[in-house]
Amino acid sequence: MATILITGGHSGIGLESSRRLAAQGFTIVLAGRSPERMRSVATELRAAHGVEVHTVELDTSSLASVRAAAASCRAMVERGDVEPLRSVICNAGGRFDGDERYTPDGYELTFGTNCLGHFLLVELLLPAMAADGRVVYTASGTHDPDTTDGKMVGAAVEPNAIALANDGKDGAKPLSAGKRYSTSKLCTVMYSYELARRLDRAGSAITSIAFDPGATPGTGFLRDMPKAVRWFSNTSLMTRVSKRIGVVTSTVEFSGASLAELAVDARYATASGGYFQAREGKLSKTRSSTVSYDEQRALTLWNDTKELVGLLPEEEPAQLR
Structure with a gap:
């Protein structure tokens, strides 16, 4: 049967999508990055649906971990243990509040986790994908500073990979946690669009899609926030208030189902370069932020990111050069 790889598929909307x-x-x-939790989910999925489930340890904040995970996945395909990847779902990520932190590679943790790891993973896995495969990136409406989501979290700043990777170093004032998060999601949307353009120029049938799951209570997204904030974020009152002020809201169940749909449904086979949003029980294509469509910024972001992750010339798929 066709194979789907999903990062963060053992919790939140990723788990719902896996199911x-x-x-x-x-x-x-x-x-x-949680082998024990992944084993538990794998056992559940096998028992409930009789499907084949594999687990690969992957921490997107570590480029060494990404390389090892990609090598393991490619080896599974090459050995014939699994079919070529029908979809790669880049879903893992998070917001990291508190003092600035850095990855094992020395990059700011939010940008490293949400952006650099997935960028490298996709580059390394494209040769293991089916000819008509899909890459789906979990983004966020917070990337758009003109929306309520973006204004509440913190308006995204310039998508400068070098600056974002080194945020807060050498005594410089770091961005707020909200701005780090929203900007990482802006970069995610721009990676998706740039990948779509490169695949299209190469005549590839692989599709690249960005997905906004909306605000989904109960996912653990605010795990670094104070206990009272986490509690209130999961209340029905918070959901009602969010809807009233214009926040894009959804549920774990619907957003997880939407993510799965974008990854495999035939209706989205020609949706490359699209941005889809789950909102109150409806999945629809919509516009992303103005900046996200800036092709020159995207090209610079792409090339700088290649340098940051240390992508070797021979590692880059021919159609993306």
Whole structure:
């Protein structure tokens, strides 16, 4: 059966997506940094749906971990243990509040986790993908400073990979946690669009899609926030207030189902370069931020990111050069 790789597929909307895909009979590769939790989910999916489930340890904040995970996945495909990847779902990520922190590679943790790791993973896995495969990036409406989501979290700043990777170093004032998060999601949307343009120029049938799951209570997204904030974020009152002020809201169940749909449904086979949003029970294509469509900024972001992750010339798929 066709194979789906999903990062962060053992919790939140990723788990719901994994369940939906397993129910359709797909072989699942769970990639994440919690082997114990992934094993538990794998056992659940096998028992419930009789599907094949593999687990690969992956920490997107570590480029060494990304390389090891990609090598493991490619080896599975080359050995014939699984079919070529029908979809790669780049879903893992987070917001990191408190003092600035850095990855094992010395990069700011939010940008390293949400952006650099997935960028390198996709580059290394493209040769293991089916000819008509899909890459789906979990983004966020917070990337757009003109929306309520973006204004509440903190308006995204310039998508400068070098500056974002080194945020807060050498005594410079760091960005707020909200700005770091929203800007990382702006970069995610721009990676998705730039990938779509490169694949299109190469005549590839692989599709690249960006997805906004909306604000989804109960995912653990605010785990670094004070206990009172976490509690209130999961109340029905918070949901009502969010809707009233214009925040894009959804549920774990609907957003997880939407993520799965974008990854495999035939209706999205020609949706490359699109931005889709889950909002109050409806999945629809919509416009992303104005900056996200700036092709020169995206090109610079792409090339700078290649340097940051240390991508070797021979590692870059021919159609993306």
